[in-house]
Amino acid sequence: MRRCVLGPLAVVIAVVGVAGCGSSESGSSGTSSSGGSGTTTVKVGVIPIVDVAPLYLGQQKGFFDRRGIKLEMVSAQGGAAIIPGVVSGQFQFGFSNTTSLMIAQSKGVPVKSVVNGAASNGEIGADVTAVVVKKDSPIKSAKDLAGRTVAVNTLQNIGDTTVRESVRRAGGDPSKVKFVEIAFDQMPAAVDGGRVDAAWMGEPAQTIAKAQGARVVASPFAETDPDLTVATYFTSTRLTQQNPGLVKKFTEAMTESLRYASDHPDEARQILTTYTKIDGDVLKNLILPNWPARIDMASLKKLASLSEGDGLFGDKKPDLDALFS
Structure with missing residues (x-):
């Protein structure tokens, strides 16, 4: 399963494709439909991964219902569909990693x-993403990744940026790492078969690879910042202006969901079986992210600085206060 990421070119092409679309599809309220008793159906663009467990758990617990929101989760084929889908009004809200936003x-x-959506758990060696190598690989640390081929699920995004930071912190030359793009679910086989020297894996790929004997040599999120805000839920600026009440209710319900998931990790783990195919030992052993209610701005400033150094923003830097505050 793919973490919700998309490269800069994908963002630009996809959004240009919807930029000329009018707002008639979503109506002036920005909501997809309304039912009786003041209930509003809200579509949320997601990719069915571990990170969004609080959203499904909050739906199950009634946190959205009691605020008059009927959730409809729409699984996108890839992250590139979610941002333009929100901008065009296809979805009222979406889930995306912070670099893509x-x-x-x-x-x-x-x-x-x-x-907020999800964050690093801060545990080096046991974080939600990891650089993994074969058991008998000569690679012993992130420093050894210099001159090697490392798989990421999307090029020029949060994966290669944070992997470079791990290499840098370990004393290696991040410019000498060669990145190739491979889907998460194909990474365990790619590492085991020697197609790549290492792979930056999310869950459940990381747990699957370790069950096959693979070793963790770096934890890029935790090594970049132990409190790194990895992903958030977002909307269009148009919806924030046209229906601030809905945005407020969604934010309150999602905040309650994040807190509940943080306090009840076993329930968060179990909810995965309702929207993914994860089960058995993988479900039992996979690593969960942190789900803090608050976005960590200091970590995002660091991530933005690293991303800028990687050339992800072109001529204009993102306005983090406008985007995340």
Whole structure:
């Protein structure tokens, strides 16, 4: 399964494709439909991964229902569909990693983060993403990744930026790492078969690879910042202006969901079986992210600085205060 990421070119092409679309599809309220008793159906663009467990758990617990919101989760084929889907009104809200949102905003895409989504758990060696190598690999640390081929699920995004930071911190030359793009679910086989020297894996790929004997040599999120805000839920700036009440209710319900998931990790783990195919030992052993209610701005400033150094933003830097505050 793919983490919700998209490269800068994908963002620009996709959003240009919807930029000329009018707002008639979503109506002036920005909501997809309304039912009786003041209930509003809200579509949320997601990719079915571990990170969005609080959203499904909050739906199950009634946190959205009691605020008059009927959730409809729409699984996108890839992250590139979510940002333009929100901008065009296909979805009222979406889930995206923070680098993708920064890239989009730096290109003039009218998006606004409204509530936290997921964060690093801060545990080096046991974080939600890891650089993994074969058991008998000569690679012993992130420093050894210099001159090697490392798989990421999307090029020029949060994966290669944070992997470079791990290499840098370990004393290696991040410019000498060669990145190739491979889907998360194909990474365990790619590492085991020697197609790549290492792979930056999310869950459940990381747990699957370790069960096959693979070793973790770096934890890029935790090594970049132990409190790194990895992803958030966002909407269009148009919806924040046209229906601020809905945005407020969604934010409150999602905040309650994040807190509940943080306090009840076993329930968060179990909810995965309702929207993914994860089960058995993988479900039992996979690593969960942190789900803090608050966005960590200091970590995002660091991520933005690293992304800028990697050339992800072009001529214009993202306005982090406008995007995330």
